[in-house]
Amino acid sequence: MTATEWLLWARGPAFEIATVILVMGIIVRLIEILMLGRKENLAAPKGSATTGGLRTIVSRSVPDSGTFQRSTFTIVAGYIFHIGLFVVIFLLAPHILVFSKLTGLSWPALPTTIVDAFAVITILALIAVLINRLNNKVKRYLSGPMDYIVWALTTLPLITGYMAFHRIGFSGPMLIALHIMSVELLMIAIPFTKLSHAFTLFLARFYNGAVTGIKGVQS
Amino acid sequence: MSKATERATQVFKEQIDAPTAAFFSSCVSCGMCADACLFYTETGDPKYTPINKLAPLRKVWFQEYTLTGKLLKLAGISKPLTDQDLTDWEELVYDSCTMCGRCSMVCPVGNDIAYMIRKMREGFAASGHAPESLVGATRRAVEIGSPMGVKLPALQAQIRHLEEDTGLSIPMDVKGVEYLCMLSSMEIMNFPEYIGAIAKIFKHAGVSWTLSSEAFEATNSGIQIGVSEIAAELVQRIVDAAEKLKVNTVISPECGHAYTALRWEGPNLVGKRFDFEVKHILEVLDELRAAGKIKTKDKMSERLTYHDPCQIARRGGVLEQPRKLIREFSDNFVEMPDAGAMNWCCGAGGGVSSNERADEIRIKVFQRKKDQIDAVNPDALVSACSNCRIHIEDGLEEYHMELPVLSLTETLAEHLDDSVET
Structure with missing residues (x-):
């Protein structure tokens, strides 16, 4: 296959397959969770479960000061690469084109040089996170092969995207094809790995906040 | 798979609910729960990382309730729960977790780890993997009525001493009063002054109260060891006493888990809403304070x-x-x-x-x-x-x-x- 053929395949059928797997996979995952249900809580509530749940969805993004001091690196690096991923994925002009083709929605882009800077910072943060995972005894203890595979799947699209933008190594079409294929690998992995937290975290935080909300505690 | 492991797997399956599945689905192995847990911070041993304490439950969730896990189990890649898992994890789930829930406040994806430890203990207890001394305490709670083996005559003796010492009366089995006061065995045996304090404060505030000779023990070994049937039986004794004495409020004593057992788990354990209120003694005292019924004579200057x-x-x-x-x-x-x-x-x-x-x-x-x-x-x-x-x-x-x-x-x-x- 030529570079152009690769590109056509990556943007065409491969992207469609990856999108279907991502969407269906997440739906299956959410159904698997929700189908398990939970028992009605008969204890007289001190506060609202719903309010507590919704509050925790938001409040859990901000650690208390003691936790921040104890887990500073994890929190700061985590914030940097999550914000970086958000900016790179959603605020780069060519990406917005892809989203608007899929959904019909469109929004303003950031200048590409700024997104490029975010990409570099995100890659550096992810490298730092990996080094930390290898050196921190708790993280190393908790990590299995999947944790490293997931790291690679997350980092690869950033690197291929950076290479494509700066035309490093291959021809233009080939670089774009590689970038798109690396994104597709990530998309396929999301529903079946810990990357599903991007979706299930809302449920988890809600359930946590609901239980504490009933007890009149803000979590 | 041995009978015990089969039993544990079965109970885990019954215990896993939507929150549990959402929690496990969301864990990113960030390790922040370790920094929130005193068993990790004070030992530096990563096995005490709270989410790791749940590994056996997580394994069963993955294999039974996820598509990926089911496929990997079929392919023989994901191995089933073993006796060794249960033996190895017993110490982690019972000896080095107090279900304090601090990790549940810290987890960035919102996992309520303590909620899941409570569930996991059900499987451990059911498969005979609970610590011996906790089994003994639970047995005493069921058979004698107190995990420390305290019987009614011991309470009556303490009451007599207190009444003699303080000149206050300590009511027992009085119907139609406002409050039924529960106690912990530790209070009866080690801190009887608590009972005297209650008598003094309630007299001062002019509220009616009683103890029950049929249910005075508020602690609940069932929720600690993780046997809901026993926990329910222990709660039911209190419900029966409260209904018999027709009190408006049952007061949980100066004890932590007794409050969780009666206030939050109680109605769920016995399967019905209570006809009375459950309050912690501090809640009652603060209500009396707010109503102007508590007046102090002096203030301590000690820090x-x-x-x-x-x-x-x-x-x-x-x-x-x-x-x-x-x-x-x-x-x-x-x-x-x-x-x-x-x-x-x-x-x-x-x-x-x-x-x-x-x-x-x-x-x-x-x-x-x-x-x-x-x-x-x-x-x-x-x-x-x-x-x-x-x-x-x-x-x-x-x-x-x-x-x-x-x-x-x-x-x-x-x-x-x-x-x-x-």
């Missing part, structure tokens, strides 16, 4: 601090009341760092203190509480859980610290203005 028992504060929602009450008898109150909902566990809750095997580690992790106390250097520490109190006294002795540990209720009673009856 006081307050230890929030996990099940009363973080897991119970009784946070403001103790502060307001302490200010009634103290003008020198200081908060420890992380006080309130983020307070550090004393290290002995959730059945750890009844588990002799955990004696060494609970003293080791007391270092966290010691550091927290040292940060404010108080003259006395006030709390509202006899279990915390006994363990903190133990810990202070081990670490050669001189610090009185006071009951909030007892201290309040000592400072009541006897000249007025409100």
Whole structure:
């Protein structure tokens, strides 16, 4: 296959397959969770479960000061690469084109040089996170092969995207094809790995906040 | 798979609900729960990372309730739960977790780890993997009515002593009163002054109350060991007594898990909403204070601090009341760092203190509480859980610290203005 053929395949059928797997996979995952249900809580509530749940969805993004001091690196690096991923994925002009083709929605882009800077910072943060995972005894203890595979799947699209933008190594079409294929690998992995937290975290935080909300505690 | 492991797997499957699945689906192995847990911070051993304590339950969730897990299990790649898993994890789920729930407040994806430990213990207990001393305490709770083996005559003897010493009357089995007071065995045996304090305060406030000869024990070994049938039976005894005596409110004593057992798990265990209210003694006292029914004669000038028992504060929602009450008898109150909902566990809750095997580690992790106390250097520490109190006294002795540990209720009673009856 030529570079152009690769590109056509990556943007065409491969992207469609990856999108279907991502969407269906997440739906299956959410159904698997929700189908398990939970028992009605008969204890007289001190506060609202719903309010507590919704509050925790938001409040859990901000650690208390003691936790921040104890887990500073994890929190700061985590914030940097999550914000970086958000900016790179959603605020780069060519990406917005892809989203608007899929959904019909469109929004303003950031200048590409700024997104490029975010990409570099995100890659550096992810490298730092990996080094930390290898050196921190708790993280190393908790990590299995999947944790490293997931790291690679997350980092690869950033690197291929950076290479494509700066035309490093291959021809233009080939670089774009590689970038798109690396994104597709990530998309396929999301529903079946810990990357599903991007979706299930809302449920988890809600359930946590609901239980504490009933007890009149803000979590 | 052995019978025991089969049983554990079965119980895990029954215990796993939507929240559990959402929690496991969301874990990113960030390790922040380790930094929130005193069993990790004070030992530095990563096996004590809270989410790791749930590995057996997580394995069953993955294999039984996820598409990926089912496929990997079929392919023989994901191995089923083993006897060895249960043996290895017994110490992690019982000896080194107090279900204090601090990790549940910290997890960035929102996992309620303590909620899942409670569930996991059901499978461990059902498969015969619960610590022997906890099994003994549970058996005594069912057969004798108290995990410490305290029987009614012992309570009656304490009441006689108290009535002689204080001249106050301590009502038993009185129908139609406002409050039914529950006790913990530890209060009956180690801190009977608590009962005297209640009698004094309630007389001062002019409220009616009683003890029950049929149900005086509030603690619940069932929720600690993780056997809901037993927990339900123990709660039912209290429900029966409350209904028989037709009280409006049942008061949970200065004990952490008793409050969780009766207030939050109780109706769910017995399967029906209560016809009466359940309040912690601190909630009752604060209501009386707010109604102007508690008057103190003087204020302590000693530097006081307050230890929030996990099940009363973080897991119970009784946070403001103790502060307001302490200010009634103290003008020198200081908060420890992380006080309130983020307070550090004393290290002995959730059945750890009844588990002799955990004696060494609970003293080791007391270092966290010691550091927290040292940060404010108080003259006395006030709390509202006899279990915390006994363990903190133990810990202070081990670490050669001189610090009185006071009951909030007892201290309040000592400072009541006897000249007025409100």
